Amino acid sequence: MKHKDQVLTNKEQKAILIRLLSYAKNHTKTLLFAFFLLVLATVAELIGPILIKIFIDDYLTPREFPFEPLLWLGIIYVVLHLSSVFINYFQAFLFQTISLKIVQELRVDVFSNVEKQGLAFFDRTPAGALISRITNDTESIKEFYLTVLANFVQNILFLVGIFIAMFYLNATLALFCLVLLPIIFGLMQVYRKISSRLYADMSEKLSLLNSKMNETIQGMAIVQMFRQESRLRKEFSDVNEEHLESGMKTMKLDGLLLRPAIDLISILALILILSFFGFRSFIGPVEIGVLYAFVNYLDRFFEPVNQMMMRLSLFQQAIVSGGRVFKLMDHEELAPVQKGNDSPKINNGEIEFKNVSFSYDGETDVLKNISFSVKQGETIALVGHTGSGKSSIINVLMRFYPLDRGEVLIDGKPLDTYANRELRENVGLVLQDPFLYTGTIASNIRLYREHLTDTQVKEAAEFVRANEFIEKLPNAYQAEVTERGSTLSSGQRQLLSFARTIATNPKILILDEATANVDTETEEAIQDALKRMQKGRTTIAIAHRLSTIKDADQILVLHKGEVVERGNHLELLERKGLYHKMYLLQKGSDLERV
Structure with a gap:
């Protein structure tokens, strides 16, 4: 406009x-x-x-x-x-x-x-x-x-x-x-x-x-x-x-x-x-x-x-x-919505991309013929340099943008056949920079989903170990949160976003560089929470630190919108391709910091 x-x-x-x-x-x-x-x-x-x-x-x-x-x-x-x-x-x-x-x-x-x-x-x-x-x-x-x-x-x-x-x-x-x-x-x-x-x-x-x-x-x-x-x-x-x-x-x-x-x-x-x-x-x-x-x-x-x-x-x-x-x-530039009258349910959370191509401006493709599948309980990691298309895959899966070409399936059903409510309740998204609203700790976890009880809110916080810092705050779960959570550390904001996501018990978990902006001590708590969150759930993780996705069932290496390598951590290291170079660079950087 x-x-x-x-x-x-x-x-x-x-x-x-x-x-x-x-x-x-x-x-x-x-x-x-x-x-x-x-x-x-x-x-x-x-x-x-x-x-x-x-x-x-x-x-x-x-x-x-x-x-x-x-x-x-x-x-x-x-x-x-x-x-x-x-x-x-x-x-x-x-x-x-x-x-x-x-x-x-x-x-x-x-x-x-x-x-x-x-x-x-x-x-x-x-x-x-x-x-x-x-x-x-x-x-x-x-x-x-x-x-x-x-x-x-x-x-x-x-x-x-x-x-x-x-x-x-x-x-x-x-x-x-x-x-x-x-x-x-x-x-x-x-x-x-x-x-x-x-x-x-x-x-x-x-x-x-x-x-x-x-x-x-x-x-x-x-x-x-x-x-x-x-x-x-x-x-x-x-x-x-x-x-x-x-x-x-x-x-x-x-x-x-x-x-x-x-x-x-x-x-x-x-x-x-x-x-x-x-x-x-x-x-x-x-x-x-x-x-x-x-x-x-x-x-x-x-x-x-x-x-x-x-x-x-x-x-x-x-x-x-x-x-x-x-x-x-x-103005009508509406978010993509459900097509058809069917109302399928997400039960297992299995994901499949079939020859998906996508463009933001209708001219330049940022994704080119992307294909992969993730079974229930598996974790797939997306790695690549800035602009390689990692976040675009997430945007397509979350149905934030309309799909140009190809097909995305969840539990074997096309993505656009799912009702928006079904999709949002069963796909949990954790961003690199979590957004908090003015209100209380509890309201930020609940996000005005009234069906969530106080007990469920506390259980979600305990599950991701956010309760450890929440209970030290004045008024605990009723502590006031300022705009964008500016009085909390980046790690604390991230833990709250984890609790917010896990509170609805989603079938699919999407992690967009969830540990990129947190300190080492908090990262350990988050990694511990992540392992429990991923158990039994289909997980797609955008990884900045390759050391955090060593245990992923499958790793896709993206370059200029295409999948150039795929496999697990050891397989990709043995090929000595782009993933191997990225790993060596990060390993060298880590040694220099030590």
């Missing part, structure tokens, strides 16, 4: 607006009630000037002040004003409640779709850009529902009411005032056309800011170790400057086409009305009450227009953000 956003056409903006409004269909009843209250409040506000017009023309001008009619006129005016205040409060509360619920639904929909994407999508999409869309862009959409939509509906309804009142007072002058509508509408269209491009650019710069910030924070240890603070600060400052420039352009546009332009139109309209009544005064008497009501309505007419114009920037931001969010929601 391309990171750069394109300027939206009018047709695209309209489609986005319709889609945003479609989220309101689940709240139809509440919306209708809110609209009903809005109509009542609008009517109450619009009747006020008419009551004052009646007072001026029927009582003040002829200097007649009967007590009872004036009392009722005053009571009605006060009641209408108070009613308008209370009704406006409740209708605004309802609109905002609906708005918050809609944005909540939208965020869940966006996040749910992101979770469904395959790993190929995350390989190409910066994490900061995704975070920006799920947080910043949905926040802009929230403003659309909270501030823009309710305001536009209320003010449009108010404008319609004003014109009805104007026609009631003087149809000729009301027709003159209608000329203002196409002028204002044209101004809005010009603003939207220009601001669409500016806000798209500003949103893109914000995504770049988030991406740069996320990347820097995630790699802070490297940044500080290689003294890259100044360089990254400058890069961040440059992107921030570009974001500022984009924001300044929008501010200049708002300053020119929003309130100042409307104020100019309102002055021209006031001149029109006063001129009309001025010429009328040469012909005959002018009703002061009607003049007051028209001027009052004109003032009330431009106030909602000003409010709508001032919120056009928020509206345009929301449309741009909506386009970015819906683009993410519509």
Whole structure:
């Protein structure tokens, strides 16, 4: 998915607006009630000037002040004003409640779709850009529902009411005032056309800011170790400057086409009305009450227009953000899923690769005609230099990426016929860099699989000897784990990942250089745990240290995506090929360290 956003056409903006409004269909009843209250409040506000017009023309001008009619006129005016205040409060509360619920639904929909994407999508999409869309862009959409939509509906309804009142007072002058509508509408269209491009650019710069910030924070240890603070600060400052420039352009546009332009139109309209009544005064008497009501309505007419114009920037931001969010929601690069209606079960965990070829980009094969089989309880090790295809075999077996050519079988059944749940529950994966979540030790082992009891969690920890350090922590299994488990050693994090994996008792065990980043003492504990974990399970191990896979039933030596050697440890040493060279190099390195 391309990171750069394109300027939206009018047709695209309209489609986005319709889609945003479609989220309101689940709240139809509440919306209708809110609209009903809005109509009542609008009517109450619009009747006020008419009551004052009646007072001026029927009582003040002829200097007649009967007590009872004036009392009722005053009571009605006060009641209408108070009613308008209370009704406006409740209708605004309802609109905002609906708005918050809609944005909540939208965020869940966006996040749910992101979770469904395959790993190929995350390989190409910066994490900061995704975070920006799920947080910043949905926040802009929230403003659309909270501030823009309710305001536009209320003010449009108010404008319609004003014109009805104007026609009631003087149809000729009301027709003159209608000329203002196409002028204002044209101004809005010009603003939207220009601001669409500016806000798209500003949103893109914000995504770049988030991406740069996320990347820097995630790699802070490297940044500080290689003294890259100044360089990254400058890069961040440059992107921030570009974001500022984009924001300044929008501010200049708002300053020119929003309130100042409307104020100019309102002055021209006031001149029109006063001129009309001025010429009328040469012909005959002018009703002061009607003049007051028209001027009052004109003032009330431009106030909602000003409010709508001032919120056009928020509206345009929301449309741009909506386009970015819906683009993410519509993106389909989904993780491979089950094919067919059969639901086979993994009983033995036997694995077979048949002439498997695979490419990440669709052009360059990283695996070429890979074939091997592993029986239940056997261990197969994958060795080779960086880029030889070891991790790609794991990615294919875990069904993280779609298979290009060839076939992968588990217990004699094609990999793609297994349900995702069956596959994930019976294939345990331990990575070189285990990922821990904020929470507790117990929750990281359980991973919210509620069927796992506290006893099972503790048994899993004991099985891999993780209990030895867990029980020394304050609160033991309820000890807090910080983000990515930064307060634990690499060995402790790895032991927790072992416990997490063994807790579900998988039939197949995949070890991706599980001992590469741990100290010698912890490695001994892990190796001891591994032997017990592998017993009776089909195991595929990516090995960095060849000394850890001497007992493997079969070793595949990979080079540039192909299997160049296969056999057990002794057989491969006797051939004196690539494995033999790798072994001698590592053995020499080990002797140098000693």
